[in-house]
Amino acid sequence: MSEEVKLRVSQIEKSFPGVKALDKIDFSVRKGTVHALCGENGAGKSTLMKIINGIYKPDSGQIFIDEKPVQVKDPIQGQSLGIAMIAQELNYVPEMSVEENLFLGRLPVNKFGKVNWKEVRQKTLQFLKEEGLNYKPDQKLKTLTVSDIQMLEIIKAISNDAQIIVMDEPTSAITQKEVELLFKKIGILKEKGVSIIYISHKLDEVFQIADDITVFRDGTVVKSMRAESTDINEVIALMVGRKMENVYPKEEIKIGENLLDVKDLCSDCLYENVSFHLQRGEIIGFAGLVGAGRTEVMRSLFGLDGISSGEVLISGKKVCIKNVSSSIKNGMIMLSEDRRRYGIIPVRSVMENASLSSLDQFVYGGYTHRKKEKTTVGQYFDKMNVKTPTLNTSIRSLSGGNQQKVLLAKWMLRNPDILILDEPTRGIDVGAKFEIYKLMTEMAKAGKGVIMVSSELPELIGMCDRIYVMCQGRIEGELHKDQFSQEAIMKFATGTC
Ligand SMILES: Nc1ncnc2c1ncn2[C@@H]1O[C@H](COP(=O)(O)OP(=O)(O)OP(=O)(O)O)[C@@H](O)[C@H]1O
Ligand SMILES: [Mg+2]
Structure with a gap:
């Protein structure tokens, strides 16, 4: 596995009114690996990812790709730098069609700025066929289930030829079979040298696919480590700052009418x-x-x-x-x-x-x-x-x-x-x-x-x-x-x- 660093962030800081979401974050991702981010709700994981993807601007700090400093002004520029992201909150427009969603931000236009819808339709059909999805290109997103939409988002990100793919809770709404499909795809991407940042609260998943793990707590990095050198219990203890016993507080209760x-x-x-x-x-x-x-x-x-x-x-x-x-x-x-x-x-x-x-x-x-x-x-x-x-x-x-x-x-x-x-x-x-x-x-x-x-x-x-x-x-x-x-x-x- 490569030691080459694909993405590095240095001393990133970000505050929102009333909260310091990120405090001097140093973090790096190796080429062709899966790097998992773990941490409690509100630890700052999504905020850092949104900065890497150009949705937020950091207050200070620097992002490096292949050790070259870059500025990511917005997600479109992020795309041109080879960064793709599957967002945690599925922010879809219900009235949008499958093809509009797939080509959002990258619609093919001619020199007069007119969208070539024929090309969009053709590419969408080919794409859906390749992925074995039986949606219609003009089907509205509101007719799909959450799991369908999430799968569409995953496939959209993967299809972008990105070098760095951020997956923020990608499996929260998909079926076990789709999870397996996603993990297979991640394996193929890794072989191609793509780096993946994987955020999930499902720690068993994290241990199944991560090469490296970084734990966040309260806007800071607690520890970065190789997955093989740690275990679920250590990650939980680092996340919450204490040992957790008895995960299920079920009690014997008298059952009534x-x-x-x-x-x-x-x-x-x-x-x-x-x-x-x-x-x-x-x-x-x-x-x-x-x-x-x-x-x-x-x-x-x-x-x-x-x-x-x-x-x-x-x-x-x-x-x-x-x-x-x-x-x-x-x-x-x-x-x-x-x-x-x-x-x-x-x-x-x-x-x-x-x-x-x-x-x-x-x-x-x-x-x-x-x-x-x-x-x-x-x-x-x-x-x-x-x-x-x-x-x-x-x-x-x-x-x-x-x-x-x-x-x-x-x-x-x-x-x-x-x-x-x-x-x-x-x-x-x-x-x-x-x-x-x-x-x-x-x-x-x-x-x-x-x-x-x-x-x-x-x-x-x-x-x-x-x-x-x-x-x-x-x-x-x-x-x-x-x-x-x-x-x-x-x-x-x-x-x-
Ligand atoms: N746009 C925003 N405006 C104000 N505060 C924000 C904004 N985005 C995030 N925050 C705050 O920044 C902190 C970090 O949030 P973030 O979404 O990065 O957490 P997270 O680690 O992704 O948590 P989760 O596991 O729940 O998704 C939180 O306290 C959150 O309330
Ligand atoms: Mg989040």
Whole structure:
């Protein structure tokens, strides 16, 4: 493996109002290697990557490519310097088509500046064929799933002939099979001498593909090392600054009466005959491969999409779920998996985002009781360790994981009876995951019920009382605690039982 340094940054500093995101960062990536960046939410990983890619300008410091100093003014210039990036937040325009997205910033134009759409179409078709993707070039992005869009972003970055590719949480929304495909592609890129900077909170993935690992904490580099000379425990300890024991704070809780009964729920073509129940004090899991229909079932339950037949009972009483506000009235809330599309209001402050659906708690005689709003929101933020300079900071300036925690706080404020969490720990660091698990346990202890949809089998096994496994729109199996194992889940998930 090469010792040659492809990219080096020296003494990079960057501040945002109220926070020093990066403090004198020195960091280098070798040619033809995968360099993983690890660190808690808000440690500064994405900020450094955005500086390398030209989205942000550093306050001071220098970037070198092949030991030559460079200035990256914007991502287009980044592209011409051979830098490509798969961003953490999928910032797509829903109305944009697949081909427009693929050629964004590099549309072929003639000498009069007119776009050659015929060429775009041809290249897109060829490209989709090569990659084995069956989307139509003029298909709008809003018709694709999060996983499709993420795969498109990955392929777009790879196709750019870049020498340095930044992947910021590339596997947060893709299937296991796609992860394997991505890792194969990374292997090929490495052989071609491409350097890859890989950011992930999934440390097992990091150890699978990284040659080097750098750990960030609070805007500084704690340590850079060869992957073979360290292990997961050391990386976690370096990230959080302490040793973590007992990752899953699951407690024995007395299970009460039925809180939710779902009977034979059907939707035209997304799922069929889905029946399950949730009791007070329970945490139940929904496992399955991406596309198995778990999110679709939860969306219907929460009133986001309709059903074609079936019954839902809450505490034994039949309810008619018409829309989200009727579900919320029935004591049900849901943290959606695609937080960009359904979750945050980017321009609003973290406090407004958190208190938005609970304003009734703070309004008296037509006036909002700001102090109460502030204290209550503040309490939840403390509990969940939300890292934000102030409550008035706009949510879009928070790190990815911290945005997630704000959304969870928003729902916790409603004190729901039934909490549906769709991939709640995606993109969240180990410390914050623990906080979320603790909250789930607290909810269960208070006699409420939690449904967790997750693709992380260890967390399902660690936190749930029962697990339902879905495959192709049906519940294929139900596992009780003494039957839990990754193999048992995968058998049902792949329909090989
Ligand atoms: N545009 C911005 N405006 C203000 N503050 C910002 C902005 N971007 C990032 N920050 C702050 O800089 C710090 C570092 O954020 P960054 O997004 O780099 O973290 P991260 O390591 O990528 O975290 P995560 O694992 O959650 O993605 C955070 O405190 C964040 O709130
Ligand atoms: Mg980030």
